[in-house]
Amino acid sequence: MTNKDYIITQLKEQIQDFKNESTEKNFGKVIEVGDGIAKISGLSQVVMSEMLEFKTETESIFGVVLNLEEDSVGAIIFGNYEKIKEGDEVIALQRILEVPVGEEVVGRVLDPLGKVLDSGKAIKTKNYYPIEKIAPGVIARQPVDQPVQTGIKAVDAMIPIGRGQRELIIGDRQIGKTAIAIDAIINQKGQNMKCIYVAIGQKESKIANIVAKLKETKAMDYTTVILAGASDPSSMLYIAPYAGCAMAEYFLDKGEDVLIIYDDLSKHAVAYREISLLLKRPPGREAYPGDVFYLHSRLLERACRLNEKNGGGSITALPIIETQAGDVSAYIPTNVISITDGQIYLEPDLFYQGVRPAINAGLSVSRVGSAAQIKAMKKVAGKMRLEAAQYRELAAFAQFGSDLDKETQTKLERGKRLIEILKQDQYEPVPVAEQVVIFFALISGLIDDVPVEKVSEFENSLLEFVRDNGQSILNNIEQTGELTEEDENNLKTVINNFKDTLDYLIN
Amino acid sequence: MKIKPQQYAQVLFESLEQAPQSDWQKMINNFAKLLLEHNQISQLDKIIYFFDKLWNKRKNITSTKIISAYKLDEQTETLLKKYLEKLVDGEIEFSAEVDKKLKGGFLLRYNDNLIDYSLKNRLRKLKTKLIN
Numbered sequence: 001m002t003n004k005d006y007i008i009t010q011l012k013e014q015i016q017d018f019k020n021e022s023t024e025k026n027f028g029k030v031i032e033v034g035d036g037i038a039k040i041s042g043l044s045q046v047v048m049s050e051m052l053e054f055k056t057e058t059e060s061i062f063g064v065v066l067n068l069e070e071d072s073v074g075a076i077i078f079g080n081y082e083k084i085k086e087g088d089e090v091i092a093l094q095r096i097l098e099v100p101v102g103e104e105v106v107g108r109v110l111d112p113l114g115k116v117l118d119s120g121k122a123i124k125t126k127n128y129y130p131i132e133k134i135a136p137g138v139i140a141r142q143p144v145d146q147p148v149q150t151g152i153k154a155v156d157a158m159i160p161i162g163r164g165q166r167e168l169i170i171g172d173r174q175i176g177k178t179a180i181a182i183d184a185i186i187n188q189k190g191q192n193m194k195c196i197y198v199a200i201g202q203k204e205s206k207i208a209n210i211v212a213k214l215k216e217t218k219a220m221d222y223t224t225v226i227l228a229g230a231s232d233p234s235s236m237l238y239i240a241p242y243a244g245c246a247m248a249e250y251f252l253d254k255g256e257d258v259l260i261i262y263d264d265l266s267k268h269a270v271a272y273r274e275i276s277l278l279l280k281r282p283p284g285r286e287a288y289p290g291d292v293f294y295l296h297s298r299l300l301e302r303a304c305r306l307n308e309k310n311g312g313g314s315i316t317a318l319p320i321i322e323t324q325a326g327d328v329s330a331y332i333p334t335n336v337i338s339i340t341d342g343q344i345y346l347e348p349d350l351f352y353q354g355v356r357p358a359i360n361a362g363l364s365v366s367r368v369g370s371a372a373q374i375k376a377m378k379k380v381a382g383k384m385r386l387e388a389a390q391y392r393e394l395a396a397f398a399q400f401g402s403d404l405d406k407e408t409q410t411k412l413e414r415g416k417r418l419i420e421i422l423k424q425d426q427y428e429p430v431p432v433a434e435q436v437v438i439f440f441a442l443i444s445g446l447i448d449d450v451p452v453e454k455v456s457e458f459e460n461s462l463l464e465f466v467r468d469n470g471q472s473i474l475n476n477i478e479q480t481g482e483l484t485e486e487d488e489n490n491l492k493t494v495i496n497n498f499k500d501t502l503d504y505l506i507n
Numbered sequence: 508m509k510i511k512p513q514q515y516a517q518v519l520f521e522s523l524e525q526a527p528q529s530d531w532q533k534m535i536n537n538f539a540k541l542l543l544e545h546n547q548i549s550q551l552d553k554i555i556y557f558f559d560k561l562w563n564k565r566k567n568i569t570s571t572k573i574i575s576a577y578k579l580d581e582q583t584e585t586l587l588k589k590y591l592e593k594l595v596d597g598e599i600e601f602s603a604e605v606d607k608k609l610k611g612g613f614l615l616r617y618n619d620n621l622i623d624y625s626l627k628n629r630l631r632k633l634k635t636k637l638i639n
Contacts, residue, residue, distance in 0.1 A: 023623045026620055028619055
């Protein structure tokens with residue numbers, strides 16, 4: 001049979017199956033429209049968050065019901081609301097707002113409704129998920145015990161993140177919040193993790209840069225970017241994180257692990273405030289509506305780690321919050337801090353001192369803690385956290401006096417080297433085994449005789465040396481997740497051998 | 508505060524309801540004058556729309572509309588009317604309209620419900636089915 005005949009028979013079959021039936025619909029009329037919001041009369045059978053179709057002269061525009069009032073319905077409009085006129089017909093579509101989900105979305109740049117924004121073909125998926133879904137309950141969950149390796153030394157050692165955790169990244173503008181998130185995505189290669197980056201109210205140029213970087217590092221192979229840019233209407237910004245979460249839930253249901261980044265939730269709250277005020281909901285503190293807490297808590301509660309019975313998948317959420325002049329006690333930052341399982345706090349002072357990533361180890365916490373670290377890391381990082389805390393205490397104290405006893409001086413010197421070691425360039429995540437090697441070198445005092453300004457150079461060449469001469473140790477850590485006594489001794493010898501090759505250490 | 512067309516309609520309806528029918532002409536004239544005074548004559552279309560709704564609701568009248576691609580013959584029309592009478596209780600007000608864009612079939616509207624049996628809708632459904 002030729003191709004043509006095949007197509008014709010297929011068509012015939014399809015048409016034969018087609019049922020000739022009428023459809024019953026509920027309709028209404030636009031009373032008022034403006035600022036992305038419409039007020040509609042009629043629609044007596046419509047339900048909350050049902051999709052609506054606005055029939056204009058030229059095209060159909062979609063919207064979602066947000067308010068059910070005594071004699072009218074309030075809805076947000078997705079797309080070009082300028083074309084909607086008073087008196088236009090609105091049809092209730094009898095389905096809740098859904099987004100396409102599936103393997104097809106991986107590697108793409110999409111808008112919150114699943115429309116393609118990159119140069120590729122439109123996506124066609126079998127499945128659609130509702131954007132709002134109640135989070136899994138207690139029975140379906142299990143404790144977080146597997147690590148997400150972000151590849152950022154300061155995070156993996158001091159503020160470990162587990163699969164299924166929600167860790168807030170908080171700080172002022174232009175201080176490296178997105179950089180941490182992007183580094184974490186880049187480091188997920190080969191870690192069995194799908195990534196979703198949701199950009200809410202971001203500049204399109206910034207997103208173009210990020211996508212280019214992700215492509216360059218091959219991270220786009222497992223990443224989806226959802227973009228609701230600064231020029232999109234606030235209705236798009238409002239649904240973006242929920243749409244991203246729905247796409248993540250598809251992989252969760254398949255038992256996979258997902259890392260989702262909401263960049264950033266401050267702009268999301270502002271978009272929701274805009275919608276709420278236009279819908280004439282009463283304003284509260286900072287003019288946010290009464291349900292901003294629920295707005296974020298229901299989103300972040302969907303991050304979870306399911307038990308084996310439910311597939312064993314996980315969604316790890318890294319929400320980002322931008323503070324104004326370091327004010328963490330504003331409304332939205334306090335809300336999100338209280339929802340998440342810890343936060344990574346970035347500080348401008350550190351950033352300008354050249355400590356990058358500018359993570360303030362004192363204010364940053366992870367409530368999951370060392371449960372989400374491999375054993376080898378636990379061994380070295382526990383001691384490191386202690387050294388860092390002692391250093392912070394002493395550093396403030398040491399500014400006053402010059403005469404310090406020897407013990408204090410060694411602690412201070414080691415602390416300085418620790419700060420140096422935690423510095424890291426952007427887009428250069430470090431594998432966990434190599435992190436363990438460096439931290440081990442530090443806590444066993446093997447870096448104490450390296451001058452502070454040479455530490456980062458020392459670190460790089462040490463890693464190179466270990467890759468050549470101690471590959472078996474790296475492999476052992478990678479595979480078993482443990483640092484055995486034998487490996488420790490071997491590592492010490494390797495590091496000492498390396499130090500013998502350095503001319504600045506030979507007196 | 509600005510008075511909405513809906514409120515004008517409500518006021519007119521309520522005062523007419525309380526007054527005897529002989530006074531209606533006078534009251535309507537007064538109402539028109541009031542609108543003129545308030546500069547609201549432009550809102551008349553909306554006021555009539557809402558008044559119609561109120562009136563129908565009180566008298567239990569449902570207005571229905573049959574929209575078809577071509578003018579319907581009498582037999583089909585009576586059949587459709589009978590069908591509508593089954594769907595809604597109370598009195599029914601019929602109106603008909605011809606809309607070539609439907610290509611074939613008809614639409615039935617009553618209250619805020621719509622029964623779509625147009626060829627246009629069926630073709631659109633077939634199209635989405637063939638695409639997927």
